[in-house]
Amino acid sequence: MTEHSLTASHVVEYDYTRSLGPVLSHFVTGLRDRVVRGTRTKSGRVIVPPLEFDPDTYEDLGADALVDVGEAGVVTSWAWVHEPRPSHPLDQPFAWVLVQLDGADTPLLHALDAGGEDAVSTGMRVQVRWAQDRVGGIRDIACFEPEGAS
Amino acid sequence: MRDVAVVAFAQAPNVRRDSDRNEVEILMPVLHEVREKVGLERDDIDFVVHGSTDFQAGMPFSFVGALDAYGAWPPINESHVEMDGAWALYEAWVKLQTGEIDTALAFAYGKGSPGDLVDVLRLQLDPYLVFPLGIDPIGMAAIQCRAYLEGVGRTEADMASVAVRDRRNGMTNPCAQVTGEFTVEGLLAEPMFVSPLRRHDCPPISDGACAVILAAGDRARDLVEHPAWVVGIDHRIEAPGLGMRDLTVSESTRIAAEKANASGTFDVAELHAPFTHQSLILEDTLGIDAAVTQVNPSGGALAANPFMVAGLTRIGEAAQRVLDGAAGRALAHATSGPCLQQNLVCVLEAREG
CATH class of the missing domain: 3.40.47.10 (Thiolase/Chalcone synthase)
Structure with a gap:
C-alpha cells in the first residue's frame, strides 16, 4: 500500500468590497494625487490621517473639514528594525516613524528609509517618498526619507 | 454594590x-x-x-x-x-x-x-491605514518605548531592571516560563532587537x-476563609491610532484606576505589562511605590504571556495572595491591544470595602 496524503487547496477570502466612507475616501484619493490631507477639528487642531469625528467633542466632521498638509515634517518617535519581517515595507533595515507633517498637529505612522540607525533621530526632518504606481491607499506613500534626499 | x-x-x-x-x-x-x-x-x-x-x-x-x-x-x-x-x-x-x-x-x-503570533496580532490593527504598512505590535511598542524614554527621561537600564525583577520573581512561580537570575549590565550587553527594545524587553x-x-x-x-473581595473594577479604552495618543502615559489606566478607587497603598500589584517600558508607564500611572508594594510576585507577563490569558492570570495571582492571607490589599491590571490601548484595573481586599 502506498502512503500518501490527500490534499486540497483552501483559500481564505474576504470576498466583499467596502467603501472607505466620506472622509478616508478623500484621504486615499489625495494620496493617489500626491496630496496628504487631514481634518481640522472645531478647536483648530489638524488630525492626520483624518477622522470622521471630532476627537474632542465627538461632533461629526465631514469632508468639509478636510485640509491639505505638507508632505514633509518632523519625526516625533521612531523604532529601528534590524531584521525586516516579510510583512514589512522595506527589505533592508529601516525605521518605523511617527511623522508630524507640516501643518498637522498629530503624527502619522509610517516607515522611514534612512540607510542606518545613526541617521535617525527624534526631531529630524523627513519627506514623503511617493510610490511609482499609486492606487489610492496608505502604501501610495512608499515610505519617508530624510528631507532633501531626492 | x-x-x-x-x-x-x-x-x-x-x-x-x-x-x-x-x-x-x-x-x-x-x-x-x-x-x-x-x-x-x-x-x-x-x-x-x-x-x-x-x-x-x-x-x-x-x-x-x-x-x-x-x-x-x-x-x-x-x-x-x-x-x-x-x-x-x-x-x-x-x-x-x-x-x-x-x-x-x-x-x-x-x-x-x-x-506566528506576531502576524496574528497584526490582524487587530486598523485594516486601512495601519495593517497595509506591515507593522507588528513589537514595532509599535518600540515606538511607544522611545517616546516614553525621551519624554520622561527614563533609561534602557530602568527597563532592564524590570526584566531582572520579573524573571527573578518568576523563579518562585512553578507555572512561569522565562525565569532566572540576570543582571542589568548583562542584559544591556545583549544586542538590540527592534531598537530601543532588546529581547528581554519583550514578552515570551x-x-x-x-x-x-x-x-x-x-x-x-x-x-473560603479569606475571600479576595473585588472592591473596585473598571476598564477604559483609547483611540487605536498611535498618533492620537500620548504614548508617555496610560490615560485609560489612570481613568480605570480612578473609577476602581485604586488609590492608597497595596501589598501586592500584578501588572499586565508585556513590555518592560510598559511596566514603568503603569507603575508611574498607578503611583506604585516599590518600597511598600511588591510588583509582579508571579513574574508578570515578561515571565509568561499566553495571549488572552495573561490579564486574567494577573487577577488570579493577585487574588491568590489575599486568599492565602499573605496580602490585605492587592491591585491587578490587565491590558489589551497594541501599546496599552485598553486597560482594566481591579482592586482586591481581604475585608469587604
Whole structure:
C-alpha cells in the first residue's frame, strides 16, 4: 500500500468590497494625487490621517473639514528594525516613524528609509517618498526619507 | 454594590510549545483544579464565561469547542468574549451584580505556538491605514518605548531592571516560563532587537490557560476563609491610532484606576505589562511605590504571556495572595491591544470595602 496524503487547496477570502466612507475616501484619493490631507477639528487642531469625528467633542466632521498638509515634517518617535519581517515595507533595515507633517498637529505612522540607525533621530526632518504606481491607499506613500534626499 | 469575591484560581504551566495537548486538553485539568479548590461541582456554578480568540486557532467559532473542557450538557448558562479572560471576569462580575447568580467561573486559554503570533496580532490593527504598512505590535511598542524614554527621561537600564525583577520573581512561580537570575549590565550587553527594545524587553510567546471562580456574599464566605473581595473594577479604552495618543502615559489606566478607587497603598500589584517600558508607564500611572508594594510576585507577563490569558492570570495571582492571607490589599491590571490601548484595573481586599 502506498502512503500518501490527500490534499486540497483552501483559500481564505474576504470576498466583499467596502467603501472607505466620506472622509478616508478623500484621504486615499489625495494620496493617489500626491496630496496628504487631514481634518481640522472645531478647536483648530489638524488630525492626520483624518477622522470622521471630532476627537474632542465627538461632533461629526465631514469632508468639509478636510485640509491639505505638507508632505514633509518632523519625526516625533521612531523604532529601528534590524531584521525586516516579510510583512514589512522595506527589505533592508529601516525605521518605523511617527511623522508630524507640516501643518498637522498629530503624527502619522509610517516607515522611514534612512540607510542606518545613526541617521535617525527624534526631531529630524523627513519627506514623503511617493510610490511609482499609486492606487489610492496608505502604501501610495512608499515610505519617508530624510528631507532633501531626492 | 453586591459583595463579590474571587474564591479560587488555577492555571496551567506556561510553556513555549505544548505540542502534545490541544486547547481542551490544556484547559480540562485547570477547570477541574479550580473547582476542586472550593469543592464545587459542575452544576454548582451558575454562569461560565471565557476569553480567547479564534484568530489564534485560525478557525471560526473554535472557542465553542473549548466548552468541551467544562461540559456543556446538560445545558449551562454560558458566554464568551473575544478578549483577554480579565474581561470575561468583568462580565461575570457584572452578572453577579444583577443578583441573578451567586457563583461564576471565568477562564481563558491561548495557544500561541501553532501559528506566528506576531502576524496574528497584526490582524487587530486598523485594516486601512495601519495593517497595509506591515507593522507588528513589537514595532509599535518600540515606538511607544522611545517616546516614553525621551519624554520622561527614563533609561534602557530602568527597563532592564524590570526584566531582572520579573524573571527573578518568576523563579518562585512553578507555572512561569522565562525565569532566572540576570543582571542589568548583562542584559544591556545583549544586542538590540527592534531598537530601543532588546529581547528581554519583550514578552515570551506562551501556551497557557487559567481559571478564576467568583462568588457573591455569604456564598464566598462559606467557600473560603479569606475571600479576595473585588472592591473596585473598571476598564477604559483609547483611540487605536498611535498618533492620537500620548504614548508617555496610560490615560485609560489612570481613568480605570480612578473609577476602581485604586488609590492608597497595596501589598501586592500584578501588572499586565508585556513590555518592560510598559511596566514603568503603569507603575508611574498607578503611583506604585516599590518600597511598600511588591510588583509582579508571579513574574508578570515578561515571565509568561499566553495571549488572552495573561490579564486574567494577573487577577488570579493577585487574588491568590489575599486568599492565602499573605496580602490585605492587592491591585491587578490587565491590558489589551497594541501599546496599552485598553486597560482594566481591579482592586482586591481581604475585608469587604
